[in-house]
Each structure stands twice: as structure tokens, then as C-alpha cells.
Amino acid sequence: MVLLAGIVPDIDGLGLGVDLITRHTAHPTDYWGDLHHVLGHNLCFGLVVAAVTFMLAQHHWRASMLALLSFHLHLLGDVLGGQGPDGDQWPIPYLAPFSQSMQWVWSGQWQLNAWPNFVITAVLLAVMFFIAWRRGISPLECLSTRANDALVGALRRRFGPPSEAAHGECP
Numbered sequence: 001m002v003l004l005a006g007i008v009p010d011i012d013g014l015g016l017g018v019d020l021i022t023r024h025t026a027h028p029t030d031y032w033g034d035l036h037h038v039l040g041h042n043l044c045f046g047l048v049v050a051a052v053t054f055m056l057a058q059h060h061w062r063a064s065m066l067a068l069l070s071f072h073l074h075l076l077g078d079v080l081g082g083q084g085p086d087g088d089q090w091p092i093p094y095l096a097p098f099s100q101s102m103q104w105v106w107s108g109q110w111q112l113n114a115w116p117n118f119v120i121t122a123v124l125l126a127v128m129f130f131i132a133w134r135r136g137i138s139p140l141e142c143l144s145t146r147a148n149d150a151l152v153g154a155l156r157r158r159f160g161p162p163s164e165a166a167h168g169e170c171p
Contacts, residue, residue, distance in 0.1 A: 002070045016036070037092060
């Protein structure tokens with residue numbers, strides 16, 4: 001649920017599919033332009049995500065707080081490196097839909113396809129693979145235990161099993 005909380009703000013980007021379908025019709029839509037970074041990129045939606053996590057999680061408070069943190073890390077990532085290739089910035093309307101008074105935007109925002117985003121992605125993937133190799137868990141575990149086991153198995157065949165000391169166990 002924490003993983004999903006970090007992804008779910010982009011649900012407001014689903015309008016792109018409708019835009020693609022209607023672009024050559026008599027009534028094309030612009031849901032992507034009108035709604036992306038609006039519906040799912042604000043405190044109100046983040047609180048809804050945290051509340052749903054609270055209701056569904058086994059460890060209510062911990063999971064909902066981590067979901068809220070994950071949600072806000074998504075927003076921070078968009079503020080830092082979510083500029084469009086045309087130089088257009090998408091400010092985050094943090095208090096929407098109740099107020100437009102607080103817009104998160106940074107003048108140093110880099111483009112979505114800029115090198116910092118690739119470096120951050122590579123580092124985080126390396127950390128994820130390391131944790132999967134060492135602890136036997138990965139984000140795939142959310143989707144399928146079998147897929148998680150296959151990834152962990154492949155990593156351990158390639159790099160060898162982690163030593164018992166790596167698990168914090170005494171030899």
C-alpha cells in the first residue's frame with residue numbers, strides 16, 4: 001500500500017488515454033493538460049490515500065503515515081524533476097480543490113528526461129536490487145510472491161547467496 005501511495009498521484013494522468021482516442025474526432029479532449037497534476041497531486045488526495053491505507057492496513061498508523069510520506073515524495077519528485085520537454089512547468093496545487101493559494105513550483109526544475117532523473121532512477125533501482133538480493137523482498141512481492149521469488153532467485157544465482165552475517169545472524 002505504501003508503494004501504491006507513491007504511484008497513485010499519477011492516476012490523474014489517465015486522461016491521456018481519452019485524449020489519444022478523441023484527438024482526431026470532432027470533439028477532442030484535453031484531460032491530460034487540464035487534469036494532470038491537479039486531481040491527484042494535492043494534500044486532499046494525499047489524505048484520502050492515507051485514510052484508505054489506514055482502513056486496509058494491518059498496522060494502521062504506521063502504514064498510513066508511510067503512505068502519506070510516499071505520496072509526498074512523489075510530489076517532491078515532480079517539483080524537482082517534472083518539467084515538460086517544452087520547458088513547461090506543472091505546479092503542484094497543494095491545497096486544491098479548496099484553494100489555489102499554495103502552488104508548489106521550483107524555478108530550477110529539470111526536465112523529466114534530464115540526467116538527474118536517470119541517475120536517481122539508477123541509484124534507486126540498484127538499492128532495490130540490493131535489498132531484494134540481501135533480504136529476499138522486492139516491490140514485486142506486492143504483485144506476486146512467485147515473481148518476487150523468481151527475481152530474488154535470479155539475483156542470488158548471479159551474485160551468490162548473501163552471507164549469514166548480512167542477515168544479522170551470528171555464524
